[in-house]
Amino acid sequence: QKEVEQNSGPLSVPEGAIASLNCTYSDRGSQSFFWYRQYSGKSPELIMFIYSNGDKEDGRFTAQLNKASQYVSLLIRDSQPSDSATYLCAVKGSNFNKFYFGSGTKLNVKP
Amino acid sequence: GAVVSQHPSWVICKSGTSVKIECRSLDFQATTMFWYRQFPKQSLMLMATSNEGSKATYEQGVEKDKFLINHASLTLSTLTVTSAHPEDSSFYICSAIRQGLTYEQYFGPGTRLTVT
Helix, strand or coil: CCCEEECCCCEEEECCCCEEEEEEECCCCCCEEEEEEECCCCCCEEEEEECCCEEEEECCEEEEEECCCCEEEEEECCCCHHHCEEEEEEEECCCCCCEEECCCEEEEEEC | CCCEEEECCEEEECCCCCEEEEEEECCCCCCEEEEEEECCCCCCEEEEEEECCCCCEECCCCCCCCEEEEEEECCEEEEEECCCCHHHCEEEEEEEEECCCCCEEEECCCEEEEEC
16 A cells, blocks of 8 residues: 555646545654645646645645545646646655655646 | 755766766755656656765665765755666656745756766
């Protein structure tokens, strides 16, 4: 079992719709959770982090964390074609300085 | 967000030569940096964890004598690919940890290495 699981996609949504990306993790001791966006040929860019149960909103992005169910999600409202990228879920494990990445979900936003 | 730089952004070298890649955290101190490699259309692969003032910790299967890592200061880590071969051609990405409540990891822009 991988530490962090993501559906590889591609997830296709029309422009203006809500894109929902999900991630599950195995280490119950994990404390911090991150979403990165990676465009093709570029390095990952941190877009959201969350460490408390519930929702965290930043502009069009909302991160949701449910530690009891061990899942994290990212909602992108009013999706734009420029949001088309691979989204990586990352979890900071209970061991010091250990980060685990999912394999990423490819999102396509169609104009 | 925090800024991490890498230099060079791309490099072409001949087989058998060595290449050094620098990773700097520009606006914060980083006791821990990571080095990743990514092949086209594949996931990030962690190569090693670089700790300031101590030896790097390499992931299984990564040759420490081939990929030399030096974390000389709280803002600089270097990766040297020694005796490079065409199969070492890849996208090398560093990241730095900004310590705090959440230990955010910020990535550099990456270095594209081509070995001919």
